[in-house]
Amino acid sequence: xxxxxxxxxxxxxxxxxxxxxxxxxxxxxxxxxxxxxxxxxxxxxxxxxxxxxxxxxxxxxxxxxxxxxxxxxxxxxxxxxxxxxxxxxxxxxxxxxxxxxxxxxxxxxxxxxxxxxxxxxxxxxxxxxxxxxxxxxxxxxxxxxxxxxxxxxxxxxxxxxxxxxxxxxxxxxxxxxxxxxxxxxxxxxxxxxxxxxxxxxxxxxxxxxxxxxxxxxxxxxxxxxxxxxxxxxxxxxxxxxxxxxxxxxxxxxxx
Ligand SMILES: [Zn+2]
Numbered sequence: 001x002x003x004x005x006x007x008x009x010x011x012x013x014x015x016x017x018x019x020x021x022x023x024x025x026x027x028x029x030x031x032x033x034x035x036x037x038x039x040x041x042x043x044x045x046x047x048x049x050x051x052x053x054x055x056x057x058x059x060x061x062x063x064x065x066x067x068x069x070x071x072x073x074x075x076x077x078x079x080x081x082x083x084x085x086x087x088x089x090x091x092x093x094x095x096x097x098x099x100x101x102x103x104x105x106x107x108x109x110x111x112x113x114x115x116x117x118x119x120x121x122x123x124x125x126x127x128x129x130x131x132x133x134x135x136x137x138x139x140x141x142x143x144x145x146x147x148x149x150x151x152x153x154x155x156x157x158x159x160x161x162x163x164x165x166x167x168x169x170x171x172x173x174x175x176x177x178x179x180x181x182x183x184x185x186x187x188x189x190x191x192x193x194x195x196x197x198x199x200x201x202x203x204x205x206x207x208x209x210x211x212x213x214x215x216x217x218x219x220x221x222x223x224x225x226x227x228x229x230x231x232x233x234x235x236x237x238x239x240x241x242x243x244x245x246x247x248x249x250x251x252x253x254x255x
Contacts, residue, residue: 001202002028002042016066016203032233034252044206047214053227054213056249057090057220059202061209064090067173067199068098071146075099078139080163081121083150083174084112086223086247089119091148091173093218096120100146104138106131111244115222135163143168150174158182164194171197223247 003010003018010018024038025031046055064087073079077100081088084107095103096119105116105124113124125134136143143165149157152174161184164170189196212218223246228236230252 001206002039005041013204016201032230032250032252034230044210046210050214052251053224053249054220057223057247058206058209058213060086060247061090061094061212061218061220062202062205063087063199064094065205065208065212066201066203067091067148067171068094069203069205070197070199071148071169071171073098073100073146076101077145078102078142078165079104079146079148080135080144080160081105081116081148081150082127082156082160083107083152084109084116084121084124085150087173088148088150089116089223089246090218090220091150092116092121093119097217102138104135104144106135109243112246115246118222119218132162139165145169146171148173152176154180154182158184161188164192167193167195169195169197171199173199224249227251 001015002022002024003015004020007019009015022028024036024042030036044058046052068091073095079095079100079102081091081104084105088105088107092103092105103120103122105113105121106127107113107116107124108127110126113126116124123138125131144163145165145167146169147160147164148171149160150173154176157172157174157176161170188194213220225245225248227249228251230250233250236248
């Protein structure tokens with residue numbers, strides 16, 4: 001991320017809302033290359049015992065760290081996560097390291113749920129017609145204290161509210177289309193003391209992600225689907241992800 005460090009939001013520690021928000025390889029060209037020019041303040045140390053493949057997870061983990069800070073996990077929280085992609089898996093691992101009592105992950109792909117269990121999910125469910133009944137049974141009808149969407153799919157987001165218990169925190173982590181709309185009942189938000197939270201990218205959480213990876217607090221290897229060379233980038237970006245694909249890394253100096 002490349003925030004300006006000088007605008008109103010940056011000065012209030014809201015770097016993710018910087019008036020001049022940017023990211024190398026996103027708003028600025030040039031990340032998928034053998035050499036990349038970056039401002040010195042964007043550089044972070046990778047320790048000698050770390051691999052570059054693991055260090056590549058610093059950015060997504062920094063997003064997850066911001067989400068975890070926003071969630072304020074409490075001892076014995078029961079957590080439900082929709083979506084077992086790389087972000088859902090990293091959130092699962094971070095919650096596994098927290099004081100949450102239960103971590104349940106839902107996805108449509110069994111293979112991704114297997115990885116979610118490896119990352120610390122205590123139970124996983126394939127999204128089927130009787131999912132609601134299965135989740136009710138899991139919590140003995142008490143529902144969940146934290147419900148997280150990591151899919152960005154409006155129907156999933158709308159449906160996740162039915163699993164939120166009293167005082168639940170409900171987080172929209174997945175990126176939905178800017179045009180997407182959902183329906184919720186304001187009465188339910190009032191009646192259940194719900195908190196609805198967003199989590200936008202990174203907010204001075206890069207160093208925390210670095211520290212967690214350098215300390216070996218989480219294994220990211222199960223999330224690497226493949227490592228490709230620079231010559232494969234156009235083909236990879238031009239196609240849809242396969243259903244079981246997690247992270248594809250680009251190694252600029254391979255070959
Ligand atoms: Zn700024």
